[in-house]
Amino acid sequence: MVAMLFWFLLFPVVAIALAYRRETLKRSTFILGGVLLAYSFWGCASGLWLLALWVLFLGMCLLNLPGVRRNHISRRLLAVYRTMLPPMSKTEREALEAGTVWWEGELFSGSPDWETLHQMPAPRLSREEQAFLDGPTEVLCKMLDDWQITHELADLPPEVWAYIKQEKFFAMIIPKRYGGLEFSALAQSKVLTKLASRSLVAASTVGVPNSLGPGELLLHYGTEAQKDYYLPRLAAGDEIPCFALTSPRVGSDATAITDTGVVCRGEYEGQEVIGIRLNWDKRYITLAPIATVLGLAFKLYDPEHLMGEQDEYGITAALIPTHLPGITIGRRHFPLNIPFQNGPTQGKDVFVPLDAIIGGSEMAGQGWKMLVEQLSVGRGITLPSNAVGTGKAAVYASGAYARIRRQFGLPVGKFHGVGEVLARMAGRTYIMSAAADVTIGAIDAGEKPSVPSAILKYHNTEMARDIANDAMDVQGGKGIMLGPKNYLGRNYQGIPIAITVEGANILTRGLIIFGQGAIRCHPYVLREMEAAGAEGETGLTLFDEALFGHIGYAVSNASRSLIMALTQARYAVAPTRDETRRYYQHISRYSASFALAADVAMLTLGGALKRKELLSARLGDVLSSIYLASMVLKHHTNQGSPEADLPLVEWACRSLLYDAQEQLHGLLRNFPNRWVGALLRLFIFPRGRTYSSPSDELGLQIVELIMKPSDTRDRLCQGIYKTVEPNNPLGLLQEAMELSESVKPLERKVYDARKAGLFESEDAPSQINEAEQKGILNSDEAQQLRRFDEKVMALIAVDDFASDELSASASQVPLATKKAPAKKRVAKKKVTKKKVAKKVVAKKEP
Numbered sequence: 038m039v040a041m042l043f044w045f046l047l048f049p050v051v052a053i054a055l056a057y058r059r060e061t062l063k064r065s066t067f068i069l070g071g072v073l074l075a076y077s078f079w080g081c082a083s084g085l086w087l088l089a090l091w092v093l094f095l096g097m098c099l100l101n102l103p104g105v106r107r108n109h110i111s112r113r114l115l116a117v118y119r120t121m122l123p124p125m126s127k128t129e130r131e132a133l134e135a136g137t138v139w140w141e142g143e144l145f146s147g148s149p150d151w152e153t154l155h156q157m158p159a160p161r162l163s164r165e166e167q168a169f170l171d172g173p174t175e176v177l178c179k180m181l182d183d184w185q186i187t188h189e190l191a192d193l194p195p196e197v198w199a200y201i202k203q204e205k206f207f208a209m210i211i212p213k214r215y216g217g218l219e220f221s222a223l224a225q226s227k228v229l230t231k232l233a234s235r236s237l238v239a240a241s242t243v244g245v246p247n248s249l250g251p252g253e254l255l256l257h258y259g260t261e262a263q264k265d266y267y268l269p270r271l272a273a274g275d276e277i278p279c280f281a282l283t284s285p286r287v288g289s290d291a292t293a294i295t296d297t298g299v300v301c302r303g304e305y306e307g308q309e310v311i312g313i314r315l316n317w318d319k320r321y322i323t324l325a326p327i328a329t330v331l332g333l334a335f336k337l338y339d340p341e342h343l344m345g346e347q348d349e350y351g352i353t354a355a356l357i358p359t360h361l362p363g364i365t366i367g368r369r370h371f372p373l374n375i376p377f378q379n380g381p382t383q384g385k386d387v388f389v390p391l392d393a394i395i396g397g398s399e400m401a402g403q404g405w406k407m408l409v410e411q412l413s414v415g416r417g418i419t420l421p422s423n424a425v426g427t428g429k430a431a432v433y434a435s436g437a438y439a440r441i442r443r444q445f446g447l448p449v450g451k452f453h454g455v456g457e458v459l460a461r462m463a464g465r466t467y468i469m470s471a472a473a474d475v476t477i478g479a480i481d482a483g484e485k486p487s488v489p490s491a492i493l494k495y496h497n498t499e500m501a502r503d504i505a506n507d508a509m510d511v512q513g514g515k516g517i518m519l520g521p522k523n524y525l526g527r528n529y530q531g532i533p534i535a536i537t538v539e540g541a542n543i544l545t546r547g548l549i550i551f552g553q554g555a556i557r558c559h560p561y562v563l564r565e566m567e568a569a570g571a572e573g574e575t576g577l578t579l580f581d582e583a584l585f586g587h588i589g590y591a592v593s594n595a596s597r598s599l600i601m602a603l604t605q606a607r608y609a610v611a612p613t614r615d616e617t618r619r620y621y622q623h624i625s626r627y628s629a630s631f632a633l634a635a636d637v638a639m640l641t642l643g644g645a646l647k648r649k650e651l652l653s654a655r656l657g658d659v660l661s662s663i664y665l666a667s668m669v670l671k672h673h674t675n676q677g678s679p680e681a682d683l684p685l686v687e688w689a690c691r692s693l694l695y696d697a698q699e700q701l702h703g704l705l706r707n708f709p710n711r712w713v714g715a716l717l718r719l720f721i722f723p724r725g726r727t728y729s730s731p732s733d734e735l736g737l738q739i740v741e742l743i744m745k746p747s748d749t750r751d752r753l754c755q756g757i758y759k760t761v762e763p764n765n766p767l768g769l770l771q772e773a774m775e776l777s778e779s780v781k782p783l784e785r786k787v788y789d790a791r792k793a794g795l796f797e798s799e800d801a802p803s804q805i806n807e808a809e810q811k812g813i814l815n816s817d818e819a820q821q822l823r824r825f826d827e828k829v830m831a832l833i834a835v836d837d838f839a840s841d842e843l844s845a846s847a848s849q850v851p852l853a854t855k856k857a858p859a860k861k862r863v864a865k866k867k868v869t870k871k872k873v874a875k876k877v878v879a880k881k882e883p
């Protein structure tokens with residue numbers, strides 16, 4: 038009986054072990070053949086049973102013969118596959134081909150090779166870049182007064198504009214030979230993070246010219262003449278760029294633009310040339326109201342065949358000087374009280390020569406490809422870094438505020454309800470900054486990771502939204518009352534901007550992360566699709582290799598998912614042996630489960646998966662969670678694995694892996710074919726959902742780390758503007774928090790005296806006086822406590838206004854009310870701004 042059981046179990050165990058270890062088909066056949074031989078000699082099987090096993094084995098041997106396999110299996114499957122393949126437009130193909138595959142490809146494989154991640158050096162700033170952060174960026178932060186910018190001027194003051202141009206903030210991506218700063222992606226990110234911690238208007242203004250726009254497009258696709266002309270002018274701030282894609286009818290579905298360019302003859306600068314007659318109506322364009330050069334996306338037509346044989350070229354990008362006749366520009370939108378320059382523009386029969394096309398006429402029709410290629414990098418830098426800046430600032434402020442603000446005799450952060458929120462904010466900030474630093478490090482190492490960029494864009498902005506919400510709760514009324522003393526309100530208001538731009542978030546989650554990732558990062562799907570598109574025997578050979586590779590990969594993932602779920606991944610390979618080991622193992626487990634679920638979803642739903650957005654979104658969430666958890670672990674290693682930060686690492690990994698589990702559960706629960714869903718569940722959750730979210734205890738440990746001065750707090754909030762100066766609430770909050778530590782023993786004396794009934798007065802200042810009079814505190818101590826109390830009161834104070842100060846008519850820049858023709862307004866506005874600036878200065882002077 039025991040012998041029978043042994044042989045009965047041996048076959049599946051060996052098969053699963055071979056699949057788990059990803060042994061080749063040849064090797065697996067050899068080993069299983071050996072087991073079958075042993076069974077034939079020593080097992081006690083009946084002749085019929087043995088015959089059946091040998092027939093099966095023969096089938097397996099035949100699979101090792103490529104000719105037989107190709108002609109009898111792959112040829113038929115290829116014919117079926119070609120009918121199943123969803124149609125793909127040129128623009129979809131260009132989006133899919135954009136960028137490179139990096140760590141996300143490992144996660145897609147179901148068996149991530151941790152060494153590839155660990156070998157990546159930690160990203161570092163150059164000395165020059167660090168000096169720029171400590172010098173001009175620090176100075177710019179000091180110059181920014183967010184209330185003046187967002188309420189009084191509805192713009193950056195003229196001296197700030199001048200400083201931004203003078204110090205080349207707009208030229209971080211432009212090479213030095215053109216007069217730019219030629220900074221790494223990491224340096225750009227750090228500059229934006231610091232600015233975002235001070236003013237979203239400044240961060241957005243600086244972010245755009247360094248992100249997707251004329252500068253970036255020229256660098257990669259421009260002709261030498263275009264680069265030589267525009268790049269030095271952009272670097273010096275003589276040209277202000279913007280990039281116009283969106284129009285009233287066309288938002289997310291950007292490839293459907295209706296703006297046109299028709300190739301024709303016309304007059305340009307006194308000469309007759311072949312050029313393009315453009316008509317457009319764009320909106321939401323950042324920097325458009327003040328732009329001197331407009332990067333324009335339009336569809337190009339050549340009905341007279343003046344350029345070539347084609348009638349229609351498709352989406353094309355060109356640089357249009359904004360002074361040309363027919364252009365309307367200068368009016369502004371008002372994005373949620375974050376009044377960076379943003380507005381509409383229209384063009385009516387604007388004529389430009391052909392060399393206005395970025396890259397010249399041979400790049401006609403390549404506009405979409407250019408945009409998606411550049412977006413695969415830019416999407417991972419600007420908005421994720423801004424999100425990190427706002428998140429870090431919110432945590433830094435909230436940790437300190439929760440320490441100095443007392444209710445019921447205790448700092449509010451000591452109440453567990455508030456503590457839970459603080460821990461969540463800190464954990465999310467850790468995830469955001471880890472993801473940004475490590476991914477941007479990969480960009481600097483030459484990757485163009487389109488899927489991670491989309492993950493960062495979506496998750497960092499969503500986490501920033503949650504953090505902004507949480508910060509408002511921690512600070513209560515202090516966060517709500519707008520005015521010069523408010524340091525949270527504008528970030529809270531402005532969050533939907535980041536959610537909407539560069540691929541609105543719902544679409545990014547539902548269509549891009551998994552939709553692009555499934556084909557781009559899957560080790561076999563793109564190869565199968567390409568093979569299906571190839572002609573004749575070459576196509577068949579390529580398809581056969583990809584298909585059988587795919588089958589082996591799917592079988593392996595099924596067995597890896599099952600074994601790791603059964604063993605809680607205890608035996609999975611991990612690159613460390615410390616406290617982080619288990620998180621590596623769990624990521625590997627969910628990577629296998631994800632790869633299995635993704636394959637089954639693609640196999641059973643085919644092209645319909647694209648329309649089942651919620652399934653695709655959940656798969657994207659699982660991929661995102663394990664990607665972000667990997668970034669957290671790598672970031673911790675990059676920082677020298679500080680033990681003190683382990684609570685944050687644990688909180689981050691636990692939350693992310695718990696989310697991965699729950700999203701997989703949601704996927705299976707909603708799987709269209711319930712039987713397939715149930716079968717998948719057997720391989721993914723054979724023991725049920727066993728992973729837990731972070732404990733309350735862990736949250737409380739984090740609160741302790743961020744509610745008082747600590748290395749962890751400093752590391753977590755590194756890179757924001759926290760200089761102690763009168764106009765910087767972040768610096769002042771930190772100062773008060775540090776003081777609160779040193780006055781603790783003095784507060785204790787006053788507290789004990791109050792408890793003993795020694796005071797007649799109720800309020801804190803009077804009690805300090807009484808304590809001094811009664812010798813409970815000496816005069817130095819009393820003075821220290823008084824100073825501390827004053828600082829706290831100043832920090833918790835909010836603004837109030839006379840009624841007429843708040844009415845729209847009191848606003849000094851009648852932004853939304855007065856209409857001004859665009860072109861003339863640019864000139865007029867400069868005068869107005871100067872006047873306003875003078876007024877503001879005069880108002881402030883005593």
Ligand SMILES: Cc1cc2nc3c(=O)[nH]c(=O)nc-3n(C[C@H](O)[C@H](O)[C@H](O)COP(=O)(O)OP(=O)(O)OC[C@H]3O[C@@H](n4cnc5c(N)ncnc54)[C@H](O)[C@@H]3O)c2cc1C
Nearest residue numbers: 280281282283288289321322323372538539541542543544
């Ligand atoms: C402040 C600001 C600055 C901007 N700057 C620029 C700029 O400089 N240049 C420029 O060209 N554009 C710019 N934009 C435009 C921006 O890119 C668009 O707003 C964005 O593409 C979304 O378009 P929309 O606002 O029309 O939303 P819509 O396309 O109308 O979308 C509405 C909602 O539907 C969702 N949705 C749409 N399609 C799908 C789908 N298939 N699946 C799931 N969900 C979907 C979206 O996610 C969104 O939540 C800016 C926008 C703002 C607000």
